[in-house]
Amino acid sequence: MQLNEEFSNQVVLPDLLPPIEVQEFENLESKYKLVKQISSVFILALALIGFFLFTYISSGNIPMIVLIGVPSIFVIIFVLRLVLVFLGFPRKGYLLREQDVSYRSGLLIYKLTTIPFNRIQHVEVSQNIIEKGFGLSRVKVFTAGGSVSDLSIPGLLPDKAHQIESFLLSKVSKHE
């Protein structure tokens, strides 16, 4: 039976398997750092506006310490975020192998996601407003079922993104 063939195939020592953790990953375009930082500026601005609106509405019953403390906490978080984006950027990267696609990111919490080609449901290239301004695209990879297992490679030049997309699509159609 086909099943047995497959199982006999699996007498492979784990150490002989191609390890994913030591591969050289492709880095993202360094412009993407700016995209991330600008989006943090937007978040900071929104948070500050939200806070001041809140204080404005609740007219004057808020102690001074809160009035100064909360915005400065926001600013500290913002600065930390900028630093983290800067330091964490070299950790971000993607990897295409013969059989799967991976994306890794995260300085404090490192995360590496790998999707085998024969489990990809569809692939899509997209960009948000800030990315559009910088001429960057992202490739999104979807699997079946919930959206938890999806993978998204940001910070790519549009040409590269479309190349990756068509590469993935060609691999996916081979498995159909």
Place this chain on the structure above:
Amino acid sequence: MSKPDLTKPTRQELRGFLVILVFEVQKKIRAFWPILILIFAQKNLLPSSITIPMVLGILLLLLIVHAILFYLNFYFYIDDNQFIIKKGYIRKKVLSIPLERIQSVNTKQNLLQRLLNVYSLEVDTAGSAGKELKIYSLSGSYTDHLTQFLQSHKGNADDHKSDLISNINEEVEILKLSHTDLLRIGISQNHLKTGLIILAFGSQIVGQIQDLFEEETDAYSDSFQNIFSNSSILFYAGLAIFAIVVSILATLLFTVVKYYDFKLIKIEQSYRITAGLFNKRKVLLPFSKVQQLNWETGPIKKMFGIFKISFKQAVSKQIQQKQVVDAPGCLKQNIEIIRDELFNGDLPDNSEKIYSHRRYFNLLWLLMGWLPAVIPIALYIFEPLWIIAGGSWLILSGLYCWKMVSKSYFQFNKSQLIVGKGAINTVWQQSESFKTQSVDFRQSFFQKRRGLASLRVNNASGHIDIPYIQEDVANKLMNYLLYHVETSNKKWM
């Protein structure tokens, strides 16, 4: 009984017209309720000659006409390996689903449908379309034939078809719940949750009553109020007992309604589950469509020696609600049979159990113990008594987290993965390696220092977490799982 011709375009059963009407009315109300509310709230906007009953009458008339047209234009049939639904009278719509894309076919019967002796049928594909693939009114024999055909006809079924028909009646009963089983299941449910909800709700009501009395008693005498507040501890104790009793009764009732006449039957390579007191549901579950099997037991369940099994299927993106089919009240041997059948007997039970590292405790306690304890810090300053509450929370959550860590492990035997977890309850999750869709490797700064990492194995029905294992073990397992998926050419969905 003659076999219905499935390839002929068929309308729904006429005697279930009322069901169609009710479902369509529900749909329209759900879509247009803001307008309805507007009409009711702003009565004066209407011309004086038109009254609310008139509006309702016209709406009902329109809906009846709509339902008639809906009924007349709704056809379904099977053509060339596709299941086709045609519907719509203004906007015509043809939905065609390739048979091999069908994940599951479920039959349901609510009270009204039972009175009219019709069934509704839902076809689930793990893709789009979602709820559109629902037929409200079908006769019993047609439902059976259609279900059987759709299920048996996944993809390359042509050559198996003849076997299937000859074996069709070979049904093996695996589990059947009697009334005493239902009683046991009801008692062993999680009453704490229901109890707490009732308690929170109840204490609010009591608070309101007290407020009420405080106002009222000013006018009369204080005696009643004194009695009331003196006995308030007693009152709360009584309320707690009342809450427990009510929650036990409520869960019992819920269990009976949901699992009445529960049967788990094996037919060929699939299970059929039937259950329900008012709403009868019937689920057909091919083995190959089960993505993950969970089974669990708790302290009370353990006393009765029963487990609850959940079959997890692929989730449709649009519905987002998990396709879980439960079988409560399983005995140990039931689970063994089911696992043996679902996973072809190659179980990793004897391979080494690799437990999560003790450091997992730090993370859990931080999130579940310290964080909730530290957040109300202002409370401790103003009301030092709360420190006792905070302290005991820390101790209790510490014990709970410790239990969680000690129960967290995984077993792996190349083709399959079992993960154990839980604190008060014990839960096991099992999934076949080749059904994995993607793998996440996670490592926090603290984990990296200790050479630890966590894995998340995603499949079409959700994910299995393996927290805090050695970094090299995690890497090995990840590479192994990927290798498995990439070399497998079996259908995983």
